[in-house]
Amino acid sequence: MFSPPNCTTIPSSAASDAGIAGIGVLISSSLTATIALLLSLSLILQSSFFSSSKPSTIRRKLVGSYSDQQILIGITLQSLGLARSNHIIPYHFFIIWMLSLLSMATHNATLLALVQDFKRDWVLRWMRQGLMFVSLALSCVYGVIVLEGKRKGWEATLPVGCIWAVDAAKGEDKKVAGGLDYVGTIVTIAGNVVVFGLATWYLQSRRQKWYRIVQLIGMLLMLGIAIGAAVRIFLLSQAFGKPDVQLSDEGEKNFGFGSILGLLMMALPIISIIEIKRGELMVAPPVVDEVYDDEKPLV
Numbered sequence: 249m250f251s252p253p254n255c256t257t258i259p260s261s262a263a264s265d266a267g268i269a270g271i272g273v274l275i276s277s278s279l280t281a282t283i284a285l286l287l288s289l290s291l292i293l294q295s296s297f298f299s300s301s302k303p304s305t306i307r308r309k310l311v312g313s314y315s316d317q318q319i320l321i322g323i324t325l326q327s328l329g330l331a332r333s334n335h336i337i338p339y340h341f342f343i344i345w346m347l348s349l350l351s352m353a354t355h356n357a358t359l360l361a362l363v364q365d366f367k368r369d370w371v372l373r374w375m376r377q378g379l380m381f382v383s384l385a386l387s388c389v390y391g392v393i394v395l396e397g398k399r400k401g402w403e404a405t406l407p408v409g410c411i412w413a414v415d416a417a418k419g420e421d422k423k424v425a426g427g428l429d430y431v432g433t434i435v436t437i438a439g440n441v442v443v444f445g446l447a448t449w450y451l452q453s454r455r456q457k458w459y460r461i462v463q464l465i466g467m468l469l470m471l472g473i474a475i476g477a478a479v480r481i482f483l484l485s486q487a488f489g490k491p492d493v494q495l496s497d498e499g500e501k502n503f504g505f506g507s508i509l510g511l512l513m514m515a516l517p518i519i520s521i522i523e524i525k526r527g528e529l530m531v532a533p534p535v536v537d538e539v540y541d542d543e544k545p546l547v
Contacts, residue, residue: 255410262405264499268340271487281354287311288361315358322351326386334409339493345390353474384444391437404493
């Protein structure tokens with residue numbers, strides 16, 4: 249895994265990687281994010297415009313479970329991508345970055361919907377804060393590497409680690425990215441930092457002004473980020489779109505054991521829902537949005 253990359257010869261094509269950009273990975277990630285985003289949106293709309301209706305414990309439990317899956321998968325994918333940077337190509341590296349943006353948007357949307365649940369338990373609050381920081385740090389590292397690759401004009405079939413190699417082979421028709429690519433990458437990195445700062449304020453602030461407005465605007469922003477990242481992934485992937493690199497096989501279009509396992513993992517939160525319905529698992533009811541009590545237990 250940590251062996252130096254071969255940067256002296258430019259291959260005519262690269263192998264596919266169903267573990268990163270396979271059809272099962274993309275479908276399970278997008279479906280989980282879609283379900284979590286829709287549940288978060290429904291909770292925010294209910295609390296904003298239908299506050300007299302009974303809050304849904306089931307939806308809160310589901311969105312929390314799916315959001316936890318998303319941010320942990322995002323952190324794991326980015327960590328493994330960096331560890332294998334001497335072997336994976338820019339195409340797969342960029343898809344990992346987009347998947348991480350999708351997971352961050354999903355988690356931030358959940359934060360908007362369930363912030364009062366996280367606030368009343370300092371363990372949950374700081375655990376979320378730590379996961380958000382790790383995800384941001386990894387995403388910024390990815391952004392810097394992508395920016396450096398665009399500056400040097402990386403070869404599509406060479407490993408990402410060859411960006412830093414002095415003796416890396418250079419193609420005759422190598423194209424360096426233009427100004428628009430630079431601006432887009434820098435804006436994405438800066439946007440992640442700004443969103444992290446706002447999310448930290450939203451999570452840690454004891455008293456907030458314009459609470460409903462922040463929820464609605466933030467939700468629209470997270471939906472926009474998630475949709476943009478998902479569209480970029482699907483258009484670039486071999487399974488659904490057209491990759492910007494020549495792949496030697498079509499392994500990313502096939503359903504394998506790992507692909508099916510990823511889809512089956514989506515059913516795990518349903519077990520908790522059955523336990524709640526049967527009364528075997530207790531979940532604290534929602535608290536009033538304007539009330540902050542750091543000592544009130546969750547159960």
